[in-house]
Amino acid sequence: MVRSSLPVLMDGLLWLPLTGVLLVRFFSRNSGRVRKIFSGILWGEVALATVAGRSLIGSGSPMALRMLFPVLILLALCLPVGLIGRGESRQGREEGLPVLSLLMLFFSAGFLLSPSPVWSIAFWGGLLFTAGKVAETFPCGAEERREPLRPAILLSLFLFPLSQALSGRLPFFPSVGPGQAGLSGGAFGLSVLAFLVFCPFFPFQRWLSFVPVSGGLTGWIAVRFALFLLSVFGVLRWALPLENPSFSESLPVLLGLSFLAQLQGGLLALGEPVLRKRISALVFSQTSLSIPALFLAGRDRPWVVAVLSISLMMPGLLLAVVSDHLERETRRQRFRDWSGLHRFMPRADRLFLVASIAFSAVPGFGAFSGLVLVGTNPALSSLWIWSLLPLAGIVLVQAVLWKSWESIFLGPSSSSFPSPRDLPFPLSWKLVAFLVPVLLMGAFPGILEELFRWKGGP
Secondary structure: OHHHHHHHHHHHHHHHHHHHHHHHHHOOOOHHHHHHHHHHHHHHHHHHHHHHHHHHHHHOOHHHHHHHHHHHHHHHHHHHHHHHHOOOOOOOOHHHHHHHHHHHHHHHHHHHHOOOHHHHHHHHHHHHHHHHHHHHHOOOOOOOOOOOHHHHHHHHHHHHHHHHHHOOOOOOOOOOOOOOHHHHHHHHHHHHHHHHOOOOOOOOOHHHOOOOOOOOOHHHHHHHHHHHHHHHHHHHHHHHHHOOOOHHHHHHHHHHHHHHHHHHHHHHHHOOOEHHHHHHHHHHHHHOOHHHHHHHHOOOOHHHHHHHHHHHHHHHHHHHHHHHHHHHHHOOOEHHHOOOHHHOOHHHHHHHHHHHHHHOOOOOOHHHHHHHHHHOOHHHHHOHHHHOHHHHHHHHHHHHHHHHHHHHHOOOOOOOOOOOOOOOHHHHHHHHHHHHHHHHHHHOOHHHHHHOOOOOOO
């Protein structure tokens, strides 16, 4: 019974978001009904992914367990997609975001669940096109509109199919023989680069740290985390199987570049006087920790990468939501204009502090457990220095977040703005739910290890 229901569940995960797009377009003139339809489709996708995950665990077959990883990523992806779709309709043209976000979920499900490289390329192209349209929809000043995502999207759209063609995975292209090591290495390098353009692996990736001073911050950060999660899966699923032994010689260079990107993001955040730009730079800095996890633990233990990636996403999105609330209520963006807000916003104060601690990879949270699990990999025996280098960046992120919290909430009350409203009590508890998976993965990181007992990644 379980095996017969799995294909139906997988089809439902793919077609439910597309059904939601049609319904939202049909009721596009009724904003209240659109919001209800969007919420129902999103919760339906969460329920289907949960049931599909339990069915995959119950089947017990290796092929079914391989599908469990993409279902887990799809389940986590519902959070940033939901935040994008429920953007502020009063800002610019954001009323089209429910349609675009459901399209993003549809293409993401196709990319995650498709076993064929041909279909994966098609869904990846649709996803990047939709993400670009979402970024264009967000309000942005004319002097800031520089389309930072467009070059990265075009580069990825070119490199991913080329890498699969060189590897011989596409129809009408010859397979790579044992004597064509150069061709195989090129396919691996191009496939890695096609996805790493959306992960902080190199300093000066401006498209991953750009955020305008107008509009909301949450949408920008949510798009980046959605592309981040999908790119991590893309490296595990389509790049690592092409890896050749010669890559180990250049791995220290890649790890060193990711460390420089981590430090660059932290230093940019330290000198940034605007809250939203500081949060954006900190997200760039901390998510660079995924690069060592991908290449040191991803092949044999992809669940470690999932623990780290999801544990960074949840508090990062929470910081963005609270920051948006602070800006809306005070109509200020610079730290020099804030002081003593804990008297007016005690719930926002606590949420910002706890999210900062969780995002800083402090012991007890999932990001810390993920880093420890990466450090226990035998592959680190020859790369022991990596276990020390990222500590400087992690401590820098912690210091910047602690300084930000002090500047905003402690000190004397500022009289430059009227008494702001705190986060509503029901919304505060909904936001607390962001941290529940992070705490569970921090306390019980071995939960996912029991589910992913195979070699070779998803």
